[in-house]
Amino acid sequence: MLAHAIDLYNKGDYERSIAILQARLVIAEKEKDKKTMAVIYNNFGNNYNYLGKQAEALRCYQTSITLAEQINDKRSIARTTKNIGSMYADTKDFSKAIVKYNEAEKLATAINDTPTLADIANNKGVMYEQQQKDYPHALEQYSKALQLYLAMGQEDRIAILYNNLGIVYKFLKDHDRSIDCYRRSLAISEKLGDKFMIAANLVNMGNVYEMKGETDKAIPLIEKAIGIAKEIGSPELEMEAIESLASNYARKGDHKKGYELYKVYTSMHDSLASIERSGQLAEIQTKYETEKKEKQIAQLERTRYKMLAVIGIMVLLIIVAYLLYNRQQIRQAQLKEQAVRNAEFNERMRIAKDMHDDLGSGLSKISLTAGLAARKVGDTTVLHDVRQISAISKDLVDNMHDLIWVLNPENTTLDNLVSRMREYCADYLDGMGLEPVLIFPSVCPPTRISHEAQRNLFFTVKEAINNVVKHAGATSIHITVVIDEQALHITIADNGKGIDLGRTKNSGAGLRNMKQRIESIGGTYVLDTQASKGTTISVSVSLDKLHAARRGL
Structure with a gap:
Protein backbone atom coordinates (compact mmCIF):
# COMPACT_ATOMS: atom_id res chain seq x y z
CA MET A 1 0.00 0.00 0.00
CA LEU A 2 2.76 2.46 0.95
CA ALA A 3 4.80 1.62 -2.16
CA HIS A 4 1.72 2.20 -4.32
CA ALA A 5 1.23 5.66 -2.76
CA ILE A 6 4.84 6.58 -3.50
CA ASP A 7 4.45 5.32 -7.07
CA LEU A 8 1.37 7.51 -7.54
CA TYR A 9 3.33 10.51 -6.20
CA ASN A 10 6.15 9.82 -8.67
CA LYS A 11 3.55 9.76 -11.47
CA GLY A 12 2.08 13.10 -10.37
CA ASP A 13 -1.22 11.66 -9.05
CA TYR A 14 -0.99 13.52 -5.73
CA GLU A 15 -4.61 13.38 -4.56
CA ARG A 16 -4.82 9.58 -4.88
CA SER A 17 -1.41 9.22 -3.24
CA ILE A 18 -2.63 11.25 -0.23
CA ALA A 19 -5.79 9.15 0.06
CA ILE A 20 -3.79 5.89 0.18
CA LEU A 21 -1.32 7.39 2.68
CA GLN A 22 -4.20 8.39 4.98
CA ALA A 23 -5.57 4.84 4.94
CA ARG A 24 -2.11 3.42 5.67
CA LEU A 25 -1.58 5.93 8.50
CA VAL A 26 -4.63 4.56 10.36
CA ILE A 27 -3.03 1.09 10.38
CA ALA A 28 0.39 2.42 11.46
CA GLU A 29 -1.14 4.41 14.33
CA LYS A 30 -3.01 1.35 15.60
CA GLU A 31 0.22 -0.67 15.49
CA LYS A 32 2.19 2.26 16.97
CA ASP A 33 4.70 1.80 14.12
CA LYS A 34 6.57 5.11 14.38
CA LYS A 35 9.03 4.25 11.62
CA THR A 36 6.25 3.78 9.09
CA MET A 37 4.40 6.82 10.44
CA ALA A 38 7.52 8.95 9.88
CA VAL A 39 7.75 7.73 6.27
CA ILE A 40 4.04 8.43 5.69
CA TYR A 41 4.23 11.99 7.02
CA ASN A 42 7.34 12.63 4.91
CA ASN A 43 5.39 11.53 1.81
CA PHE A 44 2.43 13.64 2.88
CA GLY A 45 4.82 16.59 2.85
CA ASN A 46 6.08 15.74 -0.64
CA ASN A 47 2.55 15.56 -2.06
CA TYR A 48 1.35 18.76 -0.42
CA ASN A 49 4.46 20.62 -1.56
CA TYR A 50 3.81 19.75 -5.20
CA LEU A 51 0.14 20.73 -4.76
CA GLY A 52 1.32 24.20 -3.69
CA LYS A 53 0.24 23.73 -0.04
CA GLN A 54 3.53 24.63 1.62
CA ALA A 55 2.12 25.28 5.11
CA GLU A 56 0.56 21.82 5.26
CA ALA A 57 3.73 20.30 3.79
CA LEU A 58 5.91 21.90 6.49
CA ARG A 59 3.62 20.63 9.25
CA CYS A 60 3.86 17.07 7.90
CA TYR A 61 7.66 17.24 7.51
CA GLN A 62 8.05 18.46 11.10
CA THR A 63 5.84 15.62 12.36
CA SER A 64 7.95 13.12 10.39
CA ILE A 65 11.19 14.39 11.95
CA THR A 66 9.70 14.30 15.46
CA LEU A 67 8.68 10.64 15.00
CA ALA A 68 12.06 9.70 13.49
CA GLU A 69 13.92 11.35 16.37
CA GLN A 70 11.92 9.30 18.87
CA ILE A 71 13.27 6.05 17.34
CA ASN A 72 16.69 7.52 16.32
CA ASP A 73 16.06 6.90 12.61
CA LYS A 74 18.85 9.15 11.25
CA ARG A 75 18.23 8.16 7.62
CA SER A 76 14.63 9.39 7.76
CA ILE A 77 15.71 12.58 9.52
CA ALA A 78 18.30 13.32 6.81
CA ARG A 79 15.87 12.73 3.95
CA THR A 80 13.03 14.74 5.46
CA THR A 81 15.41 17.60 6.29
CA LYS A 82 16.51 17.55 2.65
CA ASN A 83 12.86 17.68 1.56
CA ILE A 84 12.25 20.75 3.75
CA GLY A 85 15.19 22.38 1.97
CA SER A 86 13.55 21.55 -1.37
CA MET A 87 10.29 23.10 -0.21
CA TYR A 88 12.03 26.34 0.79
CA ALA A 89 13.84 26.37 -2.55
CA ASP A 90 10.49 26.01 -4.34
CA THR A 91 9.21 29.10 -2.47
CA LYS A 92 12.44 31.02 -3.33
CA ASP A 93 13.56 31.18 0.31
CA PHE A 94 17.12 30.21 -0.63
CA SER A 95 18.80 31.12 2.67
CA LYS A 96 16.61 28.67 4.62
CA ALA A 97 17.00 26.07 1.87
CA ILE A 98 20.81 26.16 2.08
CA VAL A 99 20.71 25.72 5.87
CA LYS A 100 18.51 22.64 5.55
CA TYR A 101 20.62 21.13 2.74
CA ASN A 102 23.78 21.49 4.82
CA GLU A 103 22.08 19.87 7.84
CA ALA A 104 20.88 16.99 5.68
CA GLU A 105 24.29 16.54 4.01
CA LYS A 106 26.02 16.31 7.39
CA LEU A 107 23.55 13.64 8.58
CA ALA A 108 23.72 11.65 5.30
CA THR A 109 27.53 11.70 5.23
CA ALA A 110 27.70 10.35 8.80
CA ILE A 111 25.59 7.31 7.88
CA ASN A 112 26.88 6.95 4.27
CA ASP A 113 23.41 7.50 2.76
CA THR A 114 24.34 7.69 -0.96
CA PRO A 115 20.81 8.29 -2.35
CA THR A 116 20.29 11.28 -0.07
CA LEU A 117 23.75 12.66 -0.90
CA ALA A 118 22.87 12.39 -4.59
CA ASP A 119 19.61 14.29 -3.98
CA ILE A 120 21.49 17.00 -2.10
CA ALA A 121 24.03 17.36 -4.92
CA ASN A 122 21.13 17.86 -7.31
CA ASN A 123 19.49 20.42 -5.04
CA LYS A 124 22.73 22.32 -4.52
CA GLY A 125 22.99 22.46 -8.29
CA VAL A 126 19.61 24.16 -8.21
CA MET A 127 21.04 26.68 -5.74
CA TYR A 128 23.97 27.51 -8.02
CA GLU A 129 21.64 27.74 -11.01
CA GLN A 130 18.72 29.73 -9.60
CA GLN A 131 20.29 31.90 -6.93
CA GLN A 132 23.88 32.56 -7.92
CA LYS A 133 23.60 32.10 -11.71
CA ASP A 134 26.85 30.12 -11.40
CA TYR A 135 26.20 27.72 -14.25
CA PRO A 136 29.62 25.96 -14.33
CA HIS A 137 29.20 24.93 -10.67
CA ALA A 138 25.58 24.00 -11.34
CA LEU A 139 26.70 21.68 -14.17
CA GLU A 140 29.32 20.19 -11.85
CA GLN A 141 26.76 19.40 -9.12
CA TYR A 142 24.15 18.10 -11.57
CA SER A 143 26.72 15.88 -13.29
CA LYS A 144 27.83 14.51 -9.90
CA ALA A 145 24.24 13.69 -8.97
CA LEU A 146 23.54 12.15 -12.40
CA GLN A 147 26.48 9.75 -12.10
CA LEU A 148 25.27 8.62 -8.65
CA TYR A 149 21.73 8.04 -9.92
CA LEU A 150 22.97 6.20 -13.03
CA ALA A 151 25.05 3.93 -10.79
CA MET A 152 21.98 3.23 -8.63
CA GLY A 153 19.68 2.89 -11.64
CA GLN A 154 17.14 5.39 -10.27
CA GLU A 155 15.31 6.29 -13.45
CA ASP A 156 12.99 8.84 -11.85
CA ARG A 157 15.97 10.79 -10.52
CA ILE A 158 17.84 10.41 -13.81
CA ALA A 159 14.88 12.05 -15.56
CA ILE A 160 15.02 14.98 -13.12
CA LEU A 161 18.78 15.44 -13.66
CA TYR A 162 18.47 15.49 -17.44
CA ASN A 163 15.74 18.10 -17.04
CA ASN A 164 17.98 20.20 -14.78
CA LEU A 165 20.90 19.94 -17.18
CA GLY A 166 18.58 21.07 -19.97
CA ILE A 167 17.72 24.19 -17.96
CA VAL A 168 21.39 25.08 -17.46
CA TYR A 169 22.24 24.58 -21.13
CA LYS A 170 19.27 26.81 -21.99
CA PHE A 171 20.76 29.62 -19.91
CA LEU A 172 24.11 29.00 -21.58
CA LYS A 173 22.36 29.46 -24.97
CA ASP A 174 23.29 25.91 -26.03
CA HIS A 175 19.78 25.28 -27.34
CA ASP A 176 20.40 21.99 -29.17
CA ARG A 177 22.04 20.36 -26.15
CA SER A 178 19.26 21.73 -23.94
CA ILE A 179 16.53 20.16 -26.09
CA ASP A 180 18.47 16.86 -26.22
CA CYS A 181 18.52 16.73 -22.38
CA TYR A 182 14.80 17.49 -22.18
CA ARG A 183 14.04 14.74 -24.68
CA ARG A 184 16.08 12.24 -22.66
CA SER A 185 14.17 13.27 -19.53
CA LEU A 186 10.82 13.11 -21.36
CA ALA A 187 11.50 9.61 -22.68
CA ILE A 188 12.24 8.29 -19.18
CA SER A 189 9.25 10.15 -17.67
CA GLU A 190 6.88 8.70 -20.28
CA LYS A 191 8.28 5.24 -19.56
CA LEU A 192 7.65 5.73 -15.83
CA GLY A 193 4.28 7.43 -16.33
CA ASP A 194 5.44 10.50 -14.33
CA LYS A 195 2.88 13.06 -15.49
CA PHE A 196 4.43 15.96 -13.59
CA MET A 197 7.83 15.48 -15.22
CA ILE A 198 6.20 14.91 -18.63
CA ALA A 199 4.43 18.26 -18.38
CA ALA A 200 7.53 20.02 -17.01
CA ASN A 201 9.68 18.77 -19.91
CA LEU A 202 7.07 19.80 -22.46
CA VAL A 203 7.00 23.34 -21.03
CA ASN A 204 10.81 23.50 -20.94
CA MET A 205 11.16 22.34 -24.55
CA GLY A 206 8.52 24.87 -25.55
CA ASN A 207 10.52 27.64 -23.87
CA VAL A 208 13.69 26.70 -25.77
CA TYR A 209 11.85 26.54 -29.09
CA GLU A 210 10.47 30.01 -28.32
CA MET A 211 14.04 31.26 -27.75
CA LYS A 212 14.93 29.81 -31.16
CA GLY A 213 11.96 31.65 -32.70
CA GLU A 214 10.17 28.36 -33.49
CA THR A 215 6.82 29.18 -31.86
CA ASP A 216 4.90 26.73 -34.08
CA LYS A 217 6.85 23.90 -32.42
CA ALA A 218 6.56 25.43 -28.94
CA ILE A 219 2.80 26.10 -28.72
CA PRO A 220 1.52 22.49 -29.18
CA LEU A 221 3.99 21.21 -26.56
CA ILE A 222 2.92 23.82 -23.98
CA GLU A 223 -0.81 23.30 -24.64
CA LYS A 224 -0.33 19.58 -24.02
CA ALA A 225 1.52 20.39 -20.78
CA ILE A 226 -1.38 22.58 -19.57
CA GLY A 227 -3.80 19.68 -20.06
CA ILE A 228 -1.57 17.34 -18.03
CA ALA A 229 -1.08 19.93 -15.25
CA LYS A 230 -4.86 20.31 -14.92
CA GLU A 231 -5.27 16.54 -14.90
CA ILE A 232 -2.84 16.02 -12.00
CA GLY A 233 -4.00 19.12 -10.11
CA SER A 234 -0.70 21.03 -10.12
CA PRO A 235 -1.61 24.77 -10.17
CA GLU A 236 2.00 25.98 -10.12
CA LEU A 237 2.93 23.92 -13.18
CA GLU A 238 -0.26 24.98 -14.97
CA MET A 239 0.46 28.64 -14.15
CA GLU A 240 4.04 28.38 -15.48
CA ALA A 241 2.78 26.75 -18.70
CA ILE A 242 0.13 29.44 -19.24
CA GLU A 243 2.72 32.19 -18.81
CA SER A 244 4.96 30.48 -21.38
CA LEU A 245 2.05 30.06 -23.79
CA ALA A 246 1.19 33.77 -23.47
CA SER A 247 4.79 34.67 -24.29
CA ASN A 248 4.78 32.43 -27.38
CA TYR A 249 1.58 33.95 -28.75
CA ALA A 250 2.94 37.44 -28.17
CA ARG A 251 6.18 36.52 -29.96
CA LYS A 252 4.12 35.03 -32.78
CA GLY A 253 2.30 38.36 -33.17
CA ASP A 254 -1.07 37.31 -31.70
CA HIS A 255 -1.01 39.96 -28.96
CA LYS A 256 -4.71 39.64 -28.15
CA LYS A 257 -4.37 35.93 -27.37
CA GLY A 258 -1.16 36.61 -25.46
CA TYR A 259 -2.80 39.30 -23.33
CA GLU A 260 -5.83 37.08 -22.53
CA LEU A 261 -3.53 34.27 -21.40
CA TYR A 262 -1.44 36.70 -19.36
CA LYS A 263 -4.58 37.83 -17.49
CA VAL A 264 -5.35 34.17 -16.66
CA TYR A 265 -1.76 33.74 -15.44
CA THR A 266 -1.94 36.89 -13.29
CA SER A 267 -5.22 35.79 -11.70
CA MET A 268 -3.81 32.33 -10.87
CA HIS A 269 -0.56 33.84 -9.54
CA ASP A 270 -2.38 36.27 -7.23
CA SER A 271 -4.73 33.57 -5.95
CA LEU A 272 -1.93 31.12 -5.20
CA ALA A 273 0.24 33.79 -3.61
CA SER A 274 -2.54 35.05 -1.33
CA ILE A 275 -3.48 31.55 -0.15
CA GLU A 276 -0.26 29.53 0.13
CA ARG A 277 2.66 31.95 -0.36
CA SER A 278 3.63 35.48 0.67
CA GLY A 279 4.55 34.63 4.23
CA GLN A 280 1.72 32.08 4.72
CA LEU A 281 3.92 29.23 5.92
CA ALA A 282 2.66 30.26 9.38
CA GLU A 283 -0.76 28.95 8.33
CA ILE A 284 -0.99 26.62 11.31
CA GLN A 285 -0.78 29.54 13.72
CA THR A 286 -3.32 31.49 11.65
CA LYS A 287 -5.80 28.61 11.83
CA TYR A 288 -5.40 28.50 15.58
CA GLU A 289 -6.09 32.20 15.91
CA THR A 290 -9.12 31.90 13.59
CA GLU A 291 -10.60 29.12 15.72
CA LYS A 292 -10.05 31.20 18.84
CA LYS A 293 -11.93 34.15 17.31
CA GLU A 294 -14.78 31.86 16.23
CA LYS A 295 -15.15 30.63 19.81
CA GLN A 296 -15.26 34.21 21.05
CA ILE A 297 -18.03 35.04 18.54
CA ALA A 298 -19.98 31.93 19.58
CA GLN A 299 -19.72 32.98 23.23
CA LEU A 300 -21.02 36.45 22.39
CA GLU A 301 -23.96 34.90 20.52
CA ARG A 302 -24.94 33.04 23.70
CA THR A 303 -25.09 36.24 25.74
CA ARG A 304 -27.86 38.80 26.11
CA TYR A 305 -25.89 41.10 23.78
CA LYS A 306 -26.92 39.25 20.63
CA MET A 307 -28.08 42.43 18.99
CA LEU A 308 -24.64 43.99 19.37
CA ALA A 309 -23.11 40.90 17.79
CA VAL A 310 -25.49 41.13 14.83
CA ILE A 311 -24.65 44.81 14.37
CA GLY A 312 -20.96 43.99 14.53
CA ILE A 313 -21.35 41.31 11.89
CA MET A 314 -23.23 43.71 9.63
CA VAL A 315 -20.48 46.30 9.98
CA LEU A 316 -17.91 43.65 9.24
CA LEU A 317 -19.78 42.60 6.11
CA ILE A 318 -19.91 46.19 4.93
CA ILE A 319 -16.16 46.57 5.51
CA VAL A 320 -15.44 43.31 3.69
CA ALA A 321 -17.64 44.37 0.78
CA TYR A 322 -15.83 47.69 0.60
CA LEU A 323 -12.42 46.00 0.77
CA LEU A 324 -13.39 43.55 -1.97
CA TYR A 325 -14.58 46.40 -4.16
CA ASN A 326 -11.44 48.41 -3.43
CA ARG A 327 -9.24 45.40 -4.13
CA GLN A 328 -10.95 44.90 -7.49
CA GLN A 329 -10.26 48.52 -8.39
CA ILE A 330 -6.62 48.14 -7.35
CA ARG A 331 -6.25 44.95 -9.41
CA GLN A 332 -7.60 46.71 -12.51
CA ALA A 333 -5.13 49.53 -11.99
CA GLN A 334 -2.34 46.99 -11.46
CA LEU A 335 -3.24 45.19 -14.70
CA LYS A 336 -3.00 48.48 -16.61
CA GLU A 337 0.30 49.27 -14.92
CA GLN A 338 1.58 45.77 -15.70
CA ALA A 339 0.67 46.23 -19.37
CA VAL A 340 2.73 49.45 -19.41
CA ARG A 341 5.64 47.68 -17.71
CA ASN A 342 5.45 44.84 -20.21
CA ALA A 343 5.59 47.35 -23.05
CA GLU A 344 8.59 49.03 -21.40
CA PHE A 345 10.23 45.62 -20.86
CA ASN A 346 9.79 44.66 -24.53
CA GLU A 347 11.02 48.05 -25.75
CA ARG A 348 14.17 47.85 -23.61
CA MET A 349 14.80 44.32 -24.85
CA ARG A 350 14.32 45.52 -28.45
CA ILE A 351 16.71 48.43 -27.97
CA ALA A 352 19.34 46.15 -26.43
CA LYS A 353 18.99 43.67 -29.30
CA ASP A 354 19.13 46.38 -31.97
CA MET A 355 22.25 47.88 -30.40
CA HIS A 356 23.86 44.46 -30.25
CA ASP A 357 22.91 43.48 -33.81
CA ASP A 358 23.43 46.83 -35.61
CA LEU A 359 25.74 49.12 -33.64
CA GLY A 360 27.75 46.25 -32.17
CA SER A 361 28.41 44.59 -35.49
CA GLY A 362 29.35 47.94 -37.03
CA LEU A 363 31.87 48.75 -34.31
CA SER A 364 33.30 45.26 -34.51
CA LYS A 365 33.81 45.71 -38.27
CA ILE A 366 35.54 49.06 -37.67
CA SER A 367 37.89 47.44 -35.14
CA LEU A 368 38.64 44.51 -37.45
CA THR A 369 39.15 46.76 -40.50
CA ALA A 370 41.46 49.08 -38.56
CA GLY A 371 43.47 46.09 -37.34
CA LEU A 372 43.89 44.78 -40.87
CA ALA A 373 44.81 48.24 -42.16
CA ALA A 374 47.45 48.60 -39.46
CA ARG A 375 49.28 45.58 -40.88
CA LYS A 376 49.38 47.13 -44.37
CA VAL A 377 50.33 50.71 -43.54
CA GLY A 378 54.01 51.62 -43.77
CA ASP A 379 53.86 55.27 -42.65
CA THR A 380 54.52 55.50 -38.90
CA THR A 381 52.15 58.45 -38.31
CA VAL A 382 49.28 56.84 -40.19
CA LEU A 383 49.98 53.52 -38.49
CA HIS A 384 49.66 55.23 -35.09
CA ASP A 385 46.32 56.79 -36.08
CA VAL A 386 44.96 53.50 -37.42
CA ARG A 387 45.96 51.73 -34.23
CA GLN A 388 44.21 54.46 -32.23
CA ILE A 389 41.05 53.89 -34.26
CA SER A 390 41.29 50.16 -33.54
CA ALA A 391 41.77 50.74 -29.79
CA ILE A 392 38.95 53.29 -29.56
CA SER A 393 36.50 51.08 -31.46
CA LYS A 394 37.41 48.12 -29.20
CA ASP A 395 36.73 50.26 -26.12
CA LEU A 396 33.40 51.32 -27.64
CA VAL A 397 32.45 47.65 -28.22
CA ASP A 398 33.25 46.85 -24.58
CA ASN A 399 31.31 49.90 -23.33
CA MET A 400 28.39 48.98 -25.58
CA HIS A 401 28.26 45.47 -24.08
CA ASP A 402 28.08 47.04 -20.61
CA LEU A 403 25.30 49.38 -21.73
CA ILE A 404 23.34 46.46 -23.24
CA TRP A 405 23.67 44.57 -19.95
CA VAL A 406 22.35 47.60 -18.07
CA LEU A 407 19.43 48.01 -20.51
CA GLY A 431 46.80 41.33 -17.41
CA MET A 432 46.87 44.95 -16.18
CA GLY A 433 49.96 44.48 -13.99
CA LEU A 434 47.99 44.92 -10.78
CA GLU A 435 47.57 42.41 -7.99
CA PRO A 436 43.77 42.25 -7.55
CA VAL A 437 42.12 41.11 -4.32
CA LEU A 438 38.39 40.55 -4.95
CA ILE A 439 36.11 39.85 -1.99
CA PHE A 440 32.50 39.28 -3.00
CA PRO A 441 29.63 37.53 -1.16
CA SER A 442 29.06 33.89 -2.10
CA VAL A 443 25.31 34.25 -1.63
CA CYS A 444 23.22 37.27 -2.68
CA PRO A 445 19.45 37.80 -2.37
CA PRO A 446 17.73 37.74 -5.81
CA THR A 447 15.65 40.80 -4.96
CA ARG A 448 14.55 43.32 -7.59
CA ILE A 449 16.28 46.72 -7.60
CA SER A 450 15.68 49.86 -9.60
CA HIS A 451 17.16 50.25 -13.06
CA GLU A 452 18.66 53.56 -11.89
CA ALA A 453 20.40 51.89 -8.94
CA GLN A 454 21.67 49.06 -11.16
CA ARG A 455 23.10 51.51 -13.72
CA ASN A 456 24.65 54.00 -11.28
CA LEU A 457 26.27 51.39 -9.03
CA PHE A 458 27.77 49.44 -11.95
CA PHE A 459 29.13 52.51 -13.77
CA THR A 460 30.52 53.94 -10.51
CA VAL A 461 32.51 50.74 -9.91
CA LYS A 462 33.63 50.74 -13.54
CA GLU A 463 34.78 54.41 -13.38
CA ALA A 464 36.65 53.85 -10.10
CA ILE A 465 38.56 50.82 -11.45
CA ASN A 466 39.42 52.62 -14.70
CA ASN A 467 40.86 55.53 -12.69
CA VAL A 468 43.07 53.16 -10.69
CA VAL A 469 44.41 51.42 -13.82
CA LYS A 470 45.01 54.60 -15.83
CA HIS A 471 46.08 57.18 -13.24
CA ALA A 472 46.96 55.71 -9.83
CA GLY A 473 50.31 54.03 -10.62
CA ALA A 474 49.29 51.30 -8.16
CA THR A 475 50.62 47.76 -7.83
CA SER A 476 47.57 46.31 -6.04
CA ILE A 477 43.85 46.93 -5.76
CA HIS A 478 41.36 45.62 -3.18
CA ILE A 479 37.67 45.45 -4.15
CA THR A 480 35.21 44.41 -1.45
CA VAL A 481 31.44 43.98 -1.69
CA VAL A 482 29.43 43.27 1.47
CA ILE A 483 25.65 42.88 1.88
CA ASP A 484 24.33 42.99 5.42
CA GLU A 485 20.79 43.27 6.76
CA GLN A 486 20.69 47.03 6.19
CA ALA A 487 22.75 47.96 3.15
CA LEU A 488 25.05 47.18 0.22
CA HIS A 489 28.66 48.30 0.87
CA ILE A 490 31.36 48.61 -1.83
CA THR A 491 35.00 49.51 -1.14
CA ILE A 492 37.71 50.07 -3.81
CA ALA A 493 41.21 50.71 -2.44
CA ASP A 494 44.63 50.99 -4.16
CA ASN A 495 48.21 51.60 -3.01
CA GLY A 496 48.98 54.16 -5.70
CA LYS A 497 50.19 57.76 -5.63
CA GLY A 498 46.90 59.26 -4.48
CA ILE A 499 44.92 62.10 -6.07
CA ASP A 500 45.81 65.80 -6.02
CA LEU A 501 42.28 67.17 -6.15
CA GLY A 502 43.50 70.75 -6.50
CA ARG A 503 45.53 70.13 -9.65
CA THR A 504 43.80 67.24 -11.41
CA LYS A 505 40.71 68.79 -13.00
CA ASN A 506 39.71 65.79 -15.14
CA SER A 507 39.93 63.38 -12.20
CA GLY A 508 37.94 65.85 -10.15
CA ALA A 509 35.13 65.82 -12.73
CA GLY A 510 35.10 62.01 -12.76
CA LEU A 511 34.99 61.88 -8.97
CA ARG A 512 32.13 64.36 -8.89
CA ASN A 513 30.22 62.24 -11.41
CA MET A 514 30.64 59.14 -9.23
CA LYS A 515 29.52 61.06 -6.15
CA GLN A 516 26.45 62.40 -7.97
CA ARG A 517 25.54 58.91 -9.23
CA ILE A 518 25.54 57.44 -5.72
CA GLU A 519 23.79 60.35 -4.02
CA SER A 520 21.06 60.35 -6.72
CA ILE A 521 19.94 56.88 -5.52
CA GLY A 522 20.08 57.84 -1.84
CA GLY A 523 23.52 56.38 -1.08
CA THR A 524 26.69 57.74 0.53
CA TYR A 525 30.02 58.26 -1.24
CA VAL A 526 33.29 58.76 0.70
CA LEU A 527 36.71 59.49 -0.90
CA ASP A 528 39.89 59.07 1.18
CA THR A 529 43.14 59.88 -0.66
CA GLN A 530 46.66 60.65 0.52
CA ALA A 531 49.81 61.35 -1.49
CA SER A 532 51.95 58.21 -1.94
CA LYS A 533 49.51 56.21 0.23
CA GLY A 534 46.78 55.46 -2.26
CA THR A 535 43.07 56.10 -2.58
CA THR A 536 40.00 54.45 -1.05
CA ILE A 537 36.45 54.94 -2.35
CA SER A 538 33.62 53.72 -0.10
CA VAL A 539 30.01 53.45 -1.27
CA SER A 540 26.97 52.45 0.81
CA VAL A 541 23.33 52.21 -0.27
CA SER A 542 20.60 50.96 2.06
CA LEU A 543 18.51 48.04 0.80
CA ASP A 544 15.38 50.06 1.54
CA LYS A 545 16.59 52.78 -0.84
CA LEU A 546 17.23 50.23 -3.58
CA HIS A 547 13.73 48.79 -3.17
CA ALA A 548 12.06 52.18 -2.77
CA ALA A 549 13.68 53.34 -5.99
CA ARG A 550 12.33 50.25 -7.71
CA ARG A 551 8.75 51.05 -6.67
CA GLY A 552 9.13 54.48 -8.19
CA LEU A 553 9.61 53.17 -11.74
Missing part, protein backbone atom coordinates in the same frame (compact mmCIF):
# COMPACT_ATOMS: atom_id res chain seq x y z
CA ASN A 408 18.33 44.38 -20.13
CA PRO A 409 15.45 44.45 -17.57
CA GLU A 410 16.12 40.82 -16.62
CA ASN A 411 19.36 41.96 -14.95
CA THR A 412 17.77 44.39 -12.47
CA THR A 413 18.28 42.16 -9.42
CA LEU A 414 20.82 42.47 -6.63
CA ASP A 415 22.40 39.06 -7.28
CA ASN A 416 22.81 39.81 -11.01
CA LEU A 417 24.40 43.19 -10.22
CA VAL A 418 26.95 41.70 -7.81
CA SER A 419 27.70 38.84 -10.23
CA ARG A 420 28.26 41.28 -13.12
CA MET A 421 30.53 43.54 -11.03
CA ARG A 422 32.61 40.52 -9.99
CA GLU A 423 32.88 39.34 -13.61
CA TYR A 424 33.81 42.81 -14.89
CA CYS A 425 36.47 43.36 -12.21
CA ALA A 426 38.09 39.99 -12.85
CA ASP A 427 38.11 40.39 -16.65
CA TYR A 428 39.24 44.03 -16.72
CA LEU A 429 42.08 43.65 -14.19
CA ASP A 430 43.45 40.50 -15.81
